[in-house]
Amino acid sequence: MPFVQPAPELPHPYQADPVLRSYLRRVLPPEVLADLEPSLQAMGATALAMRARSLQDRLEEPRHIPFDPWGHRVDRIQATRLWQEAERVAAEQGLVAIPYEDACGLHSRVFQFALVHLFHPGSDVYTCPLAMSDGAARTLLDSGNRILAERAVPLLTTRDPARVWTSGQWMTESAGGSDVGRSATEARLGDDGRWRLYGRKWFTSAAASPMALVLARPLGNPPGGKGLALFYVETRRPDGSPNGFTLNRLKDKLGTRKLPTGELDLDGMEAVPVGPLKDGVRAMAPMLNVTRAWNAVTAASLLRHGLLLAWDYAGKREAFGAPLARKPLYQDTLAGLEAEAQAAFHLAFHGAEWLGLVEHGAGDPALQRLIMPLVKLTTARQAVAGCSELLECFGGAGYVEDTGLPVLLRDAQVLSIWEGTTDVLALEALKALTGCGFPAFRGHLEALLEPVRDRMLALPAGAVRTALGQAQAWWAGAEEAGARRLALTLGRTLALALLVRQAQWALEHDHDPVPARVAFRFAAQGVDLTFHW
Numbered sequence: 001m002p003f004v005q006p007a008p009e010l011p012h013p014y015q016a017d018p019v020l021r022s023y024l025r026r027v028l029p030p031e032v033l034a035d036l037e038p039s040l041q042a043m044g045a046t047a048l049a050m051r052a053r054s055l056q057d058r059l060e061e062p063r064h065i066p067f068d069p070w071g072h073r074v075d076r077i078q079a080t081r082l083w084q085e086a087e088r089v090a091a092e093q094g095l096v097a098i099p100y101e102d103a104c105g106l107h108s109r110v111f112q113f114a115l116v117h118l119f120h121p122g123s124d125v126y127t128c129p130l131a132m133s134d135g136a137a138r139t140l141l142d143s144g145n146r147i148l149a150e151r152a153v154p155l156l157t158t159r160d161p162a163r164v165w166t167s168g169q170w171m172t173e174s175a176g177g178s179d180v181g182r183s184a185t186e187a188r189l190g191d192d193g194r195w196r197l198y199g200r201k202w203f204t205s206a207a208a209s210p211m212a213l214v215l216a217r218p219l220g221n222p223p224g225g226k227g228l229a230l231f232y233v234e235t236r237r238p239d240g241s242p243n244g245f246t247l248n249r250l251k252d253k254l255g256t257r258k259l260p261t262g263e264l265d266l267d268g269m270e271a272v273p274v275g276p277l278k279d280g281v282r283a284m285a286p287m288l289n290v291t292r293a294w295n296a297v298t299a300a301s302l303l304r305h306g307l308l309l310a311w312d313y314a315g316k317r318e319a320f321g322a323p324l325a326r327k328p329l330y331q332d333t334l335a336g337l338e339a340e341a342q343a344a345f346h347l348a349f350h351g352a353e354w355l356g357l358v359e360h361g362a363g364d365p366a367l368q369r370l371i372m373p374l375v376k377l378t379t380a381r382q383a384v385a386g387c388s389e390l391l392e393c394f395g396g397a398g399y400v401e402d403t404g405l406p407v408l409l410r411d412a413q414v415l416s417i418w419e420g421t422t423d424v425l426a427l428e429a430l431k432a433l434t435g436c437g438f439p440a441f442r443g444h445l446e447a448l449l450e451p452v453r454d455r456m457l458a459l460p461a462g463a464v465r466t467a468l469g470q471a472q473a474w475w476a477g478a479e480e481a482g483a484r485r486l487a488l489t490l491g492r493t494l495a496l497a498l499l500v501r502q503a504q505w506a507l508e509h510d511h512d513p514v515p516a517r518v519a520f521r522f523a524a525q526g527v528d529l530t531f532h533w
């Protein structure tokens with residue numbers, strides 16, 4: 001018989017993830033964690049079943065149905081079977097509802113994102129519409145428009161799968177994604193007192209959602225971002241027909257292939273202004289804070305998923321007389337990836353904590369405006385680089401589609417593009433730094449390091465301070481061309497401070513030196529990118 005390699009198997013993603021578990025033990029009061037534990041265990045089991053289904057249905061894709069059998073234009077989308085299942089699971093487990101039910105107060109966002117971290121890798125990126133639905137609920141609540149909030153938020157946040165809604169966010173146009181101020185979609189007020197939208201939206205994920213938040217320029221408004229307004233639309237009329245839109249096609253994408261991303265023409269779509277008829281980009285800001293937190297958590301979750309599979313494979317695959325798991329160089333490669341994955345995890349959950357803090361009036365929004373882009377851009381770059389490296393850990397098998405491995409890299413690649421590219425977020429971070437001031441960021445990191453007293457951690461804690469000093473010196477003469485390196489330096493420095501804090505806790509509470517080693521390794525991999533110019 002020729003040799004047949006046993007496939008890597010995914011362990012229960014909650015039980016097998018010491019990083020998530022020890023983080024939750026640190027941040028949640030024991031009685032809260034005890035209450036949440038059954039949901040986390042159950043989500044781990046569901047995630048395993050969904051991954052098996054995702055591998056089985058690997059080639060299934062969403063379908064655009066332009067016409068009904070009698071020739072009426074319907075522009076419906078037939079979602080994959082896994083997506084239909086994911087919609088039910090997400091609603092029942094409250095993946096959008098949890099922060100709005102607020103049963104765990106300040107910890108609600110952490111609980112929500114712990115579930116998302118487990119759910120994402122087997123969900124075929126169903127997290128994209130969930131992120132936008134969460135963002136839409138937050139945006140409508142923050143807008144102060146009670147009528148729209150009372151209409152849509154209960155449907156976005158219900159746990160009833162038969163009633164639940166998802167939302168799209170329609171911003172990007174052909175002329176501008178990053179520079180959204182170039183948007184050409186017009187809003188015209190009719191004689192009947194209703195607003196209607198005319199234009200083309202170039203990337204609309206979750207194109208089948210019953211509602212969306214849309215940027216459009218009221219007729220006569222000035223050009224640029226300030227002239228745009230935020231509108232609420234329901235995509236179907238009461239009889240189910242399209243509300244003044246045509247879905248021209250679904251995009252043929254590198255990854256996220258189960259996610260239907262459409263190109264839409266709006267030709268008289270009825271819409272309701274969410275707030276004042278200007279400053280729509282600013283009105284959309286709560287959406288972006290939320291979706292960026294989801295982006296970061298899904299980035300961290302892809303890295304963890306890949307590592308769980310890689311460690312399993314390393315125990316089964318033999319080369320040169322021993323399992324890969326016993327080869328010192330292979331161990332070192334995985335240790336480097338582990339350090340990036342843990343850094344991404346702590347950054348992502350820091351973003352989640354900040355969402356919760358600001359929502360509860362306990363965090364400074366000016367600092368949040370800096371932290372969220374740093375968290376998003378850093379974790380996204382880590383996911384793209386890490387998933388590429390992870391595929392190599394499986395050798396040729398990592399490049400073969402029906403192992404279910406290449407999709408990791410293809411789906412990771414989008415994380416640094418949507419919700420703001422790396423460069424664009426770096427510029428936002430630079431602006432936010434000017435707003436809150438470097439000392440505020442420095443103070444935040446010093447507060448993270450405050451409990452750190454173990455001598456073992458002096459070196460990585462020192463690396464945080466050195467990198468901060470370098471970044472501050474650079475920032476004094478800030479130039480646009482260096483914004484990306486500055487932002488990545490700040491993001492990685494924040495990640496290191498978070499790793500050091502967790503390591504101190506693990507030493508004190510579990511006598512566990514592993515997180516300290518991880519912090520060392522991450523520091524050695526480099527946090528300061530301002531050095532090299």
Ligand SMILES: Cc1cc2nc3c(=O)[nH]c(=O)nc-3n(C[C@H](O)[C@H](O)[C@H](O)COP(=O)(O)OP(=O)(O)OC[C@H]3O[C@@H](n4cnc5c(N)ncnc54)[C@H](O)[C@@H]3O)c2cc1C
Nearest residue numbers: 169170171172176177178179203204205418419421423424
């Ligand atoms: C799968 C997928 C789904 C999407 N879904 C949605 C959706 O549902 N809704 C939605 O609104 N959008 C969506 N998008 C669009 C996405 O948000 C945009 O593609 C993204 O914001 C970038 O915009 P752009 O494509 O116009 O690229 P551009 O803005 O043209 O950017 C091109 C390059 O230029 C860089 N760049 C731009 N400005 C600067 C600058 N000032 N300095 C330095 N570099 C700069 C960018 O970083 C990028 O590398 C989706 C995209 C993808 C890939």
